Amino acid sequence: MSQIIYIRIKLIKISSENPYQLLISDNAGISWDVTFYGSEVIGEFFGLGKRDLTVFAKTSKGRFRSISEGRKWTEINW
Secondary structure: OEOEEEEOOEEEEEOOOOOOOEEEEOOOOOOOEEEEOOOOOOOOEEEEEEEOOEEEEEEOOEEEEEOOOOOOOEEOOO
């Protein structure tokens, strides 16, 4: 898994200052905005992956997926 991924024209990355947050850029990384402010349910992000338009995350609380560019998360139960 990676620290940064792309979905369509947007880049999504784990914040280097706060690993509970995700940042998003729509201008090739020139500027970044918070897309996910963090949650104790999700935990700290360790890695990101993608398949088509779905974002996958490995966190301190488990594995999650998002179909909203990282704004909302659903736990993946294996």
